[in-house]
Amino acid sequence: MVKLNFAKGDGLLPAIAQDYKTGEVLMLAYMNEEAWQKTLETGRVHYFSRTRQELWLKGKSSGHVQVVKEIYVDCDEDTILVKVDQLGGAACHTGYRSCFYRKVEDKELKITGDKIFDPMEVYKS
Numbered sequence: 572m573v574k575l576n577f578a579k580g581d582g583l584l585p586a587i588a589q590d591y592k593t594g595e596v597l598m599l600a601y602m603n604e605e606a607w608q609k610t611l612e613t614g615r616v617h618y619f620s621r622t623r624q625e626l627w628l629k630g631k632s633s634g635h636v637q638v639v640k641e642i643y644v645d646c647d648e649d650t651i652l653v654k655v656d657q658l659g660g661a662a663c664h665t666g667y668r669s670c671f672y673r674k675v676e677d678k679e680l681k682i683t684g685d686k687i688f689d690p691m692e693v694y695k696s
Contacts, residue, residue, distance in 0.1 A: 591654035635659035661687035
């Protein structure tokens with residue numbers, strides 16, 4: 572089993588999700604050891620929510636699940652890159668394909684991405 576250096580990140584390691592076909596960076600989140608193991612076991616990406624302080628399966632509420640295609644680990648074994656098939660077309664909880672849908676231009680944030688879904692409709696709870 573692959574062991575990562577979770578102690579180095581106080582139990583949480585950054586995990587970058589990237590579209591396996593296009594290379595587009597979809598999001599950055601964090602994995603604890605349980606999320607890492609669940610991801611390896613299920614082939615679906617799991618993260619640890621720092622806000623809610625709990626494990627979460629990406630897309631459990633929205634249906635926009637991330638299917639693992641490839642996983643890379645950096646040289647220090649403390650950062651994870653997961654190449655995924657983003658089901659449903661959107662990775663961001665705000666409805667955009669990527670969490671990186673805004674670009675800094677002239678010291679302002681300009682929206683450059685397309686909204687895929689309305690979060691008010693998807694997260695009705």
